[in-house]
Each structure stands twice: as C-alpha cells, then as structure tokens.
Amino acid sequence: MDLFTLLTFTIAYAIAVLVPGPGVAAVVARALGGGFKGAFPMVLGILAGDLVYFVFAVFGLAAVATYFGPVFTIVRWAGAAYLLYIAYRFWTARPGAEQMKPKNEDRLKTFLAGFSLTMGNPKTIVFYLAILPTVIPLDQMNPVAFAELTFIVVIVLLIIGCGYAWLASAAREMFQSPKALGRLNKTAGAMMATAAGFVVWQH
Secondary structure, three states, X not given: OOHHHHHHHHHHHHHHHHOOOHHHHHHHHHHHHHHHHHHHXXXXXXXXXXXXXXXXXXXXXXXXXXXXHHHHHHHHHHHHHHHHHHHHHHHHOOOOHHHOOOOOOOHHHHHHHHHHHHHOOHHHHHHXXXXXXXXXXXXXXXXXXXXXXXXXXXXXXXXXXXXXXXXXXXXXXXXXXXXHHHHHHHHHHHHHHHHHHHHHHOO
C-alpha cells in the first residue's frame, strides 16, 4: 500500500486513540490504582478488541458485526459490570501503598475487561466500520497491506495506551501520604465507574 495511504491511516487512527473515551478512562484509572503493570493487561485487551474490529472491516464483515449486535451488547454489559467491581475495590481500599491495587489482581480478567470495553465502544465501532473504509481502499487489500495496517494498529495503540498508563502511574508515585493515597484510590474508583457508565450508556 502506498506511503500516503498508510500515513493517512496512521494519523486518523492515532487521533481516534488519543481522543479520551471509555478505554482511556479505564486505563488511566487502572494505572492510578495499580501502577503501569496493573494497567498494561487492559491496554492489551483494548488492542485485541481493536484488532477484531479491524479484521471485520478489512474482510467486509461489517454486516456480521451488525448481525451479532446483541452479542456485543451482552459483552458490553459484562465488561461494565467488571469495571464497576474494580471501581468498588479501589474506592474501599485502605490508604496505603500496598492497597493501591485490588488484592489477587487477575491479569486475565483485566485483559478481558479491556477487550469487552472495546467491543462495546461506539467510537471503535464507528472508526473501523464507517471511517476506515473511507481512508483505506479495502478493495485493494492484499496480505502485505493487511500486515502493514495491522502493524500500525498494534504500534500506535501500544504507544498511546502505554503512554496514558505511564503518565497516570507516574502521577500515582507522586502521592506518598496515606491521605493522598486514599484520595487517589477514590479518584481511580470514580474514573473506573465513569468508564463503566460510558460503556453502558453510549450508543
């Protein structure tokens, strides 16, 4: 695929990822509450969801995504419920460095929370199933072009997602007093609950 098309896609995708939404809110909240390591599985889950929609769009499966709308609705509600659970754990955690993340943190559940969040995120659906075809000539798709676009999706999302997580984690390290840590826990809980609200109510 020509360089101009790849650059156009990179810019459009980077803007879509950078714009704050449920995914950004969830990653930031997770990093505030559990540090960078706690947020990274969620970034990977969001990436996996993006790749699913990317494949749908590239192979002309927009109709499949529409047909299975009820399934995505269930996934969205399940993801929102788990985000609310995380929010509760953050909100009720005792103020202390060892309490900055929920006990028995399950990376797989965090990954699935990010995945379900993306699968139910209208911004992601609109980008891949509506905007992407206007940026990329899907009728000219071939294995090399698919690999190039996939590489761009992975790199751009990891850089931006990890960037948000790192910044939030760095801010977290600035708070040392129990009182400040307690407020940060509640901030993380509120942001996670907000992300869950976005997931449920955005259409």
